[in-house]
Amino acid sequence: MKEFELIRRYFTEQIVKRKDVYLGIGDDCALVTPGERQHIAVTTDTLVAGVHFPLNTSPRAIGHKSIAVNLSDLAAMGAEPSWVSLALTLPDIDENWIKEFCLGVFDLCEFYNVQLIGGDTTQGPLSITVTAQGQIPFEQHISRSGAKAGEWLYVTGEIGGAALALQHIQGKVKVAAKYQQEIQKRLDFPIARVLAGQALRKYATSAIDLSDGLVADLAHICHASGVGANIVLDALPLPAALSDTVGIDAAYDIALEGGDDYELLFSVTEDNRVGMETALANTGNKITCIGQLNGSGKITTTLNKKAVNIKVQSYQHFSDTPPNK
Amino acid sequence: MKEFELIRRYFTEQIVKRKDVYLGIGDDCALVTPGERQHIAVTTDTLVAGVHFPLNTSPRAIGHKSIAVNLSDLAAMGAEPSWVSLALTLPDIDENWIKEFCLGVFDLCEFYNVQLIGGDTTQGPLSITVTAQGQIPFEQHISRSGAKAGEWLYVTGEIGGAALALQHIQGKVKVAAKYQQEIQKRLDFPIARVLAGQALRKYATSAIDLSDGLVADLAHICHASGVGANIVLDALPLPAALSDTVGIDAAYDIALEGGDDYELLFSVTEDNRVGMETALANTGNKITCIGQLNGSGKITTTLNKKAVNIKVQSYQHFSDTPPNK
Numbered sequence: 001m002k003e004f005e006l007i008r009r010y011f012t013e014q015i016v017k018r019k020d021v022y023l024g025i026g027d028d029c030a031l032v033t034p035g036e037r038q039h040i041a042v043t044t045d046t047l048v049a050g051v052h053f054p055l056n057t058s059p060r061a062i063g064h065k066s067i068a069v070n071l072s073d074l075a076a077m078g079a080e081p082s083w084v085s086l087a088l089t090l091p092d093i094d095e096n097w098i099k100e101f102c103l104g105v106f107d108l109c110e111f112y113n114v115q116l117i118g119g120d121t122t123q124g125p126l127s128i129t130v131t132a133q134g135q136i137p138f139e140q141h142i143s144r145s146g147a148k149a150g151e152w153l154y155v156t157g158e159i160g161g162a163a164l165a166l167q168h169i170q171g172k173v174k175v176a177a178k179y180q181q182e183i184q185k186r187l188d189f190p191i192a193r194v195l196a197g198q199a200l201r202k203y204a205t206s207a208i209d210l211s212d213g214l215v216a217d218l219a220h221i222c223h224a225s226g227v228g229a230n231i232v233l234d235a236l237p238l239p240a241a242l243s244d245t246v247g248i249d250a251a252y253d254i255a256l257e258g259g260d261d262y263e264l265l266f267s268v269t270e271d272n273r274v275g276m277e278t279a280l281a282n283t284g285n286k287i288t289c290i291g292q293l294n295g296s297g298k299i300t301t302t303l304n305k306k307a308v309n310i311k312v313q314s315y316q317h318f319s320d321t322p323p324n325k
Numbered sequence: 326m327k328e329f330e331l332i333r334r335y336f337t338e339q340i341v342k343r344k345d346v347y348l349g350i351g352d353d354c355a356l357v358t359p360g361e362r363q364h365i366a367v368t369t370d371t372l373v374a375g376v377h378f379p380l381n382t383s384p385r386a387i388g389h390k391s392i393a394v395n396l397s398d399l400a401a402m403g404a405e406p407s408w409v410s411l412a413l414t415l416p417d418i419d420e421n422w423i424k425e426f427c428l429g430v431f432d433l434c435e436f437y438n439v440q441l442i443g444g445d446t447t448q449g450p451l452s453i454t455v456t457a458q459g460q461i462p463f464e465q466h467i468s469r470s471g472a473k474a475g476e477w478l479y480v481t482g483e484i485g486g487a488a489l490a491l492q493h494i495q496g497k498v499k500v501a502a503k504y505q506q507e508i509q510k511r512l513d514f515p516i517a518r519v520l521a522g523q524a525l526r527k528y529a530t531s532a533i534d535l536s537d538g539l540v541a542d543l544a545h546i547c548h549a550s551g552v553g554a555n556i557v558l559d560a561l562p563l564p565a566a567l568s569d570t571v572g573i574d575a576a577y578d579i580a581l582e583g584g585d586d587y588e589l590l591f592s593v594t595e596d597n598r599v600g601m602e603t604a605l606a607n608t609g610n611k612i613t614c615i616g617q618l619n620g621s622g623k624i625t626t627t628l629n630k631k632a633v634n635i636k637v638q639s640y641q642h643f644s645d646t647p648p649n650k
Contacts, residue, residue, distance in 0.1 A: 022364055026549070027469050028401040028533060029366035031461070034359050039347055041354035042442055044410040044456060048449035076353040085369040087412075087454040117367055120454070124373035129412040129445070129454035131369060136356070144352050208353060224351070 006095060007121050010102045011086075018082065018115045030117035032083055038135040041079035045069045049126035053188075054169055059097045061188035062128065063104025068192045069211065070132035071112060072262040075197030076209040078142040079134030081112050086119035087129040112194055140201045147206035147225035147267040149295040154276075156193045156263045156285045159214060160251060161186035161239040163258020168245075179241035186239070190262040195283040200266055203276035207266035213259045215310065218299055221267070228296030231256070233303045237288040256301070256310060267293055331420060332446050335427045336411075343407065343440045355442035357408055363460040366404035370394045374451035378513075379494055384422045386513035387453065388429025393517045394536065395457035396437060397587040400522030401534040403467045404459030406437050411444035412454040437519055465526045472531035472550035472592040474620040479601075481518045481588045481610045484539060485576060486511035486564040488583020493570075504566035511564070515587040520608040525591055528601035532591035538584045540624055540635065546592070553621030556581070558628040562613040581626070581635055592618055 012025055023031040034040055047066050049055055057065075067084060074081045086105065090097075109116060114132070165187035168175040175183055193209070200207060206225055208217045218229055233252045243251040268276050273289075280287050301310050337350055348356040359365055372391050374380055382390075392409060399406045411430065415422075434441060439457070490512035493500040500508055518534070525532060531550055533542045543554055558577045568576040593601050598614075605612050626635050 023466070023468065028398040029368040029404065029459070031364040031366055031402070031466055033364055033463075036361075039356040039358055040365070041356055042408070042410060042456075042458075043354040044412050044444050044454075046412045046414060046445045046447045046454070048414055048447050051448055073353040077356070079354065083367070085367060085456050087369050087371045089371060089373055089452060119369050120371045122371045122373050122452075123376055124452055125450040127414060127447075127449060127452065129369075129371070131367075131410050131456040133367075134354070138358075141348070141356055143348065 006093065007098060010098050011116060011119070014106050014116055015110055016113055016115045018113065020082065021115050021117055024115065025118050030083070032117065035135055037138045039138060039141060041074055041077045041134045041136055041141070042131065043070055043073035044129060044131045045073065046127060046129040057188060059100035060104040063101040064108055064189050066128040066130050067105055067108045067132070068190050068262060070130045071108070071114070071192035071194055072190070072209040072211070074132055074134040075192050075194045076142070076207045076264060077136060078140060078197050078201040078207070079136045080198060081114045081132060081134040081194060083115055083117045083133045084109065085117060085131045087122070088119065089122045089124040089127045091124070091126055142197070142200060142204045142207040142266070144206055144208055144221050144224040147221055147227050147293055149227050149293050151205055151267040151269050151293045152273060152289050153229060153231070153265070153267055153291040153293060154287050154289050155210070155237065155265050156196050156287050157191070157261070158237045158239045159210060159261045159263055160242045160255035160258050162190065162260035163254050164239070164242050164245060166260070173245055175241060175245050179244070183239070183241050187260060190260065192262060193264045193285060196264055196280055196285040199279040199283050200264070200276070203268055203272045203279060204266040205269060207264055210261045210263045210265055211259055213257050214265065215256045215299055216259070217265055221265070222297070222299060227293045228298045228300070229291055229293050231291040231299065231301045233301050233308065235288060235290050237286070331418065332423060335423050336441065336444070339431050339441055340435055341438055341440045343438065345407065346440050346442055349440065350443050355408070357442065360460055362463045364463060364466060366399055366402045366459045366461055366466070367456065368395055368398035369454065369456045370398065371452060371454040382513060384425035385429040388426040389433055389514050391453040391455050392430055392433045392457070393515050393587060395455045396433070396439070396517035396519055397515070397534040397536070399457055399459040400517050400519045401467070401532045401589055402461060403465060403522050403526040403532070404461045405523060406439045406457060406459040406519060408440055408442045408458045409434065410442060410456045412447070413444065414447045414449040414452045416449070416451055461526070467522070467525060467529045467532040467591070469531055469533055469546050469549040472546055472552050472618055474552050474618050476530055476592040476594050476618045477598060477614050478554060478556070478590070478592055478616040478618060479612050479614050480535070480562065480590050481521050481612050482516070482586070483562045483564045484535060484586045484588055485567045485580035485583050487515065487585035488579050489564070489567050489570060491585070498570055500566060500570050504569070508564070508566050512585060515585065517587060518589045518610060521589055521605055521610040524604040524608050525589070525601065528593055528597045528604060529591040530594060532589055535586045535588045535590055536584055538582050539590065540581045542590055543624055546590070547622070547624060552618045553623045553625070554616055554618050556616040556624065556626045558626050558633065560613060560615050562611070
C-alpha cells in the first residue's frame with residue numbers, strides 16, 4: 001500500500017482546480033460539467049517506451065510529451081484544453097522517476113489550466129496513455145475535411161527539428177555541439193500550439209498537427225478534403241541546425257518525412273490570409289505559408305518553381321523496424 | 326499501411342451511432358455534445374497481459390473485459406454510459422485476433438448503446454487502456470463518501486466466482502467439470518451492473534464496484550465516508566461452485582479477498598430498503614444484504630452472529646508476484 005500512497009500523493013498534488021471539475025480524482029469516476037453550447041473534444045494517444053521515445057528519455061520529458069501530444073490534437077481542432085486522464089504502466093516503482101514524470105505532466109497542465117481528473121497505475125512495460133478533453137463552442141471546430149483547392153497551406157513554427165534530434169541520438173548524423181541542446185528540446189519537449197489552434201477557429205478551413213510528418217499529415221487533410229497540394233520546398237521553415245548538419249537537400253527530405261514536430265498544418269482562403277496572420281501574430285506564433293492546395297489529388301513539391309520528385313516514406317507503426325528501437 | 330487499414334476497418338465497423346456524437350473516429354479528436362444539465366463521468370482503466378488477465382485469455386474476452394471494467398466504474402457512479410476511447414498496444418498484427426477482440430468490444434457497446442469515438446493503436450507489449458464516459462443528471466451521482474453508520478450494505482449478484490476461476494487456472498484448486506464453464510465466464514466476461522447503477526441513483530448513499538475484492542473495496546467506502554462496517558459471512562451470496570470446490574470456510578476467505586467480480590457494493594438507509602429492492606428487482610438484478618455500517622472505523626465479520634477474525638490480504642499492483650503472471 002505504501003507504493004500506492006506514494007503515487008496517489010504525487011498525482012493529487014496538482015495546483016490546477018478547475019471550476020468545471022465537480023468531482024476530481026478519488027472516486028470510481030471523475031465528474032465534470034461542460035460549458036453550455038460546447039462540444040467536448042476527446043483524444044487519446046499512447047506513448048510506448050522504445051517506440052515513441054528512446055529508452056533513455058528523461059522521465060520529465062516523458063511526462064511532458066505524454067500531455068503535449070494530446071494537447072496538440074486538441075489544438076488541431078481549435079479546442080480549449082480542460083481535463084486529462086492518465087494511464088501509467090510502470091515496470092517498477094521508482095520514487096524519483098515518478099516525481100520527475102509528474103513535474104513534466106504538471107508544468108504543462110498548469111500552463112494551460114488543465115486538470116488531471118483520473119487515470120490508472122498498473123505494473124508492466126513502460127507506457128503512457130493519456131485521454132485529453134477540451135471544449136469548443138458549437139460550430140467552431142476545425143476538421144481535416146474542410147480544405148478546398150486554391151487555398152493556402154501554412155505551418156506554425158519550424159519543422160524537421162525533432163527528426164534531426166532522433167537521427168542524432170541514433171548516431172545517423174552528428175549535430176554540432178552548439179545546436180544539440182536546442183534540437184534535443186524539440187524532440188523531448190514539443191510545444192502544443194494550443195493558442196494558435198483556438199485563434200484559427202475563425203480562419204482555418206482545415207487543420208492537423210504534425211505528428212507523423214509533413215507529407216503523411218498533409219495526406220490526411222488531402223484525403224479527408226478531396227484535394228491535392230503542392231509544397232514549396234524553398235519556403236519550408238527549417239531550423240538552422242537542420243540544414244547546417246545535413247545540407248539543404250537532405251534537410252528538405254527530413255522536413256517532409258520527419259515526425260514529432262507537433263506544429264499545426266492548416267489551410268486558409270485567400271480572403272482570410274491577412275486576418276489569420278494578424279490573429280496568429282497576437283498569439284506569438286511564427287507561421288509560414290508553405291504551399292497551396294489544388295484539385296490534383298496528389299502531393300507534389302517544387303524548388304525554385306520547378307517540380308521535384310519526393311521520395312518520402314513516412315513513419316508508420318508496425319513497420320519491421322520501429323524508428324527508435 | 327495495409328495493417329492500419331485493417332485495424333481502421335474493424336474499429337469503424339461499429340453499429341452504434343449516437344446522436345450526441347457530433348464527429349466520430351477519423352479526425353484529430355472526436356466531438357461529442359453532452360445533454361443539458363448533465364455531469365460527464367470519466368473513468369480510465371488499463372488491462373496489462375499477464376497482470377490483469379492470464380496470457381492465454383481469448384481475444385474476445387479481453388475485448389469484453391476492457392470495456393466491462395470501465396462500464397462497471399460508470400455503473401458505480403450511477404452514470405449512463407455514452408462513449409469509449411480505446412488505446413490498444415499490440416506486439417504484432419494478427420487479423421483474427423483483432424477481429425475477435427472487436428467482437429468482444431462491440432457486443433458490449435451495442436448492448437449498452439455506447440459508441441467508440443477514438444483511440445490509438447501502437448506497437449508494444451499487449452495492453453489495453455479504455456477511457457469510458459457517461460452522463461448523470463446534476464446532483465444524482467452516487468459517490469463513495471455518502472455512507473453513514475446504521476445504513477445497510479448490499480451487493481449485486483454473487484461474489485468470489487472470478488477469484489475461484491483464477492485459482493483454477495493457476496492450478497491452486499480444481500473446479501469440478503460441471504462448474505468450469507460458468508466459472509470461467511465469470512472471470513472472462515464480467516457483467517457491468519449498468520442498469521442497477523442507474524436505478525440506485527435515488528436510493529444508494531454510496532457505491533463502488535468490486536474490482537479489488539469485497540474487503541478492499543468496502544475499505545474505500547469506509548475510508549471516504551468515515552464509517553466502519555460489519556460483514557455477515559453467512560449472508561454472502563456465493564456461487565455454488567465456490568463452496569463445493571473449496572469448502573465453506575475457504576469460500577468466505579475467497580469471497581472477502583477475491584477481486585474481478587465487478588458486482589456493485591452499496592449502502593442504503595433503512596427507509597429506502599423497500600424502494601431500492603423494488604427498483605433493483607425491476608432491472609433484473611439479484612441483490613443481497615450482506616451487513617451494516619457502523620461508527621467503528623473498522624471492518625469486522627460475523628458468522629452465526631459471533632465475531633470472527635478476517636485474514637485478508639487483498640490484491641494490489643506492484644506486489645512482488647502479480648497474481649496471474
